[in-house]
Amino acid sequence: MNITLKEGIDWVGYVDWTVRDFHGYKTESGSTYNAYLIRDEKIAVIDAVKAPYAEKYLDHIRALVDLGKIDYIVCNHAEPDHSGGLPAAMAACPQAELVCNAKCKTALEKHYDTAGWKWHVIDDGDTLSLGKHTLTFINTPMVHWPESMFTYIPEEKLLFSMDAFGQHYASAFRFDDEEPLDVILHEAKTYYANIVMLYGRPTAQTMERAAALDIEMIAPSHGVIWRSHIKEVFAAYQNYVVCKPQPKVVVVYATMWHSTEKMANAILEGAQEYNVQALLFDVDTTHMTRIVTEVLDCATLAIGSPTLNNGIMPSMAGVLCYLQGLRPTNKVGFAFGSYGWSKRGGPNEVEATMKEMKVELMREPIRAQYVPTPKLLEECREAGRQMGKYAEQFVR
Numbered sequence: 001m002n003i004t005l006k007e008g009i010d011w012v013g014y015v016d017w018t019v020r021d022f023h024g025y026k027t028e029s030g031s032t033y034n035a036y037l038i039r040d041e042k043i044a045v046i047d048a049v050k051a052p053y054a055e056k057y058l059d060h061i062r063a064l065v066d067l068g069k070i071d072y073i074v075c076n077h078a079e080p081d082h083s084g085g086l087p088a089a090m091a092a093c094p095q096a097e098l099v100c101n102a103k104c105k106t107a108l109e110k111h112y113d114t115a116g117w118k119w120h121v122i123d124d125g126d127t128l129s130l131g132k133h134t135l136t137f138i139n140t141p142m143v144h145w146p147e148s149m150f151t152y153i154p155e156e157k158l159l160f161s162m163d164a165f166g167q168h169y170a171s172a173f174r175f176d177d178e179e180p181l182d183v184i185l186h187e188a189k190t191y192y193a194n195i196v197m198l199y200g201r202p203t204a205q206t207m208e209r210a211a212a213l214d215i216e217m218i219a220p221s222h223g224v225i226w227r228s229h230i231k232e233v234f235a236a237y238q239n240y241v242v243c244k245p246q247p248k249v250v251v252v253y254a255t256m257w258h259s260t261e262k263m264a265n266a267i268l269e270g271a272q273e274y275n276v277q278a279l280l281f282d283v284d285t286t287h288m289t290r291i292v293t294e295v296l297d298c299a300t301l302a303i304g305s306p307t308l309n310n311g312i313m314p315s316m317a318g319v320l321c322y323l324q325g326l327r328p329t330n331k332v333g334f335a336f337g338s339y340g341w342s343k344r345g346g347p348n349e350v351e352a353t354m355k356e357m358k359v360e361l362m363r364e365p366i367r368a369q370y371v372p373t374p375k376l377l378e379e380c381r382e383a384g385r386q387m388g389k390y391a392e393q394f395v396r
C-alpha cells in the first residue's frame with residue numbers, strides 16, 4: 001500500500017473495513033480514519049483516529065518516526081471518530097503540543113481528560129512553520145461541527161480537508177486514481193447527503209475559500225485522497241451544496257395492507273412516461289441512508305404513508321425525522337396515502353412534515369379511504385406525470 005502523499009508526508013490512519021453504522025448512516029463500504037505525518041525540521045501529525053484504533057495509528061507513526069520527536073498534533077475536528085485517539089497520542093508523545101482553535105480546545109476539554117496537555121491555540125489564518133512546510137489554518141465552521149477547520153500546506157498545494165470531500169469507504173488504496181471514479185464519487189455523494197447536507201450554506205462558503213487556494217491534493221479525514229479528480233469532486237460539491245435538482249423523481253412510501261403501495265406504484269408509472277430517472281423506495285426494505293442520498297439531487301419527491309393510530313407508520317416517521325434533520329432544499333412534491341376512519345391520518349401528517357421541510361407542494365395530499373379505486377389510482381398516475389414533467393426540465 002502506497003502511503004506517501006508527498007515527500008516527507010505520509011498517511012498514518014486506520015482502515016475500518018467492518019464499521020456498518022455511523023450515527024444512523026449505514027456505512028456499507030466501511031470507512032477510514034485518515035491521519036497524516038509530516039516529517040520536517042519540526043514533526044507534526046494531522047488528526048487522530050477513532051479511540052479503539054489508537055494503538056494501530058501510533059504503530060503507523062512509530063514505523064516512521066520516534067514518538068518522542070513529535071512536536072505538534074493538529075486537531076482539525078473534535079468529533080470522536082478523529083479525536084478519540086488523541087488522549088493515547090498525547091500520552092505517547094511527551095513533547096507534542098495539541099494544535100487547534102479555541103472552540104476545538106473547549107470541545108476536547110469536554111470530551112477528554114486533557115490535564116497535562118500542552119496547547120497551541122491558533123486562529124483562522126494563523127500559520128505554523130515546520131521548516132520547509134508551513135501549516136496554514138482555515139476555520140470551516142459547521143463543516144461539520146463549529147470548531148472544524150482545514151489545514152493547508154501552500155508549499156505542497158496540499159489541503160487537509162477533514163470531513164469535507166470525505167467518503168465512508170474502506171480501501172486497500174489511498175488515492176482517488178486507484179479506485180473507480182464513479183464508485184468514489186458516489187461514496188462522496190452518500191457521505192455529503194448523510195453527514196453534511198444540513199450545512200449546505202457553510203459548506204458553500206467553505207468551498208469559496210477552498211477555491212481561492214492553489215490545490216494539487218485534497219486529503220480528507222475519510223476515504224481516498226483526491227489528487228487526480230479534484231475538479232470532479234469540486235464540481236460535484238458545487239451541486240450538492242444547493243441540492244441541485246437532476247431530472248429525477250423519487251417516490252418513498254410505507255404500506256400496511258398495500259393500498260399506499262398501489263398508490264406509490266401508480267405515481268411511479270406516471271413519472272416513467274417522461275425522460276427522467278424514476279425511483280421507488282419502500283422504507284421497510286430500503287435503508288434511509290440510500291433514500292436521503294437519492295433525495296439530495298431529485299427534482300420531485302412524493303412521500304406516502306398509510307394511517308396507523310391516527311398518525312403515520314413508525315418506519316416512515318423515522319425516515320421523515322432523518323430527512324427533516326438533513327434539510328434537503330430545492331424540492332417540489334406532495335404527500336399521499338391511505339386512511340380508514342381517521343380525520344388526520346398518514347397523508348396529512350406526511351404533508352405537515354414536508355411543509356416543515358420547505359418542500360414546495362405541487363398539490364394537496366392524495367388520500368385513499370381503505371383501498372384506492374381505479375379513479376384514484378388514475379389521479380396518482382396523473383400526479384406522477386406532473387412530477388415527471390417538472391423533473392424533465394432539468395439537465396444532467
Ligand code: FEO
Binds near residue numbers: 081
Ligand atoms: Fe468524521 Fe464529523 O467526523
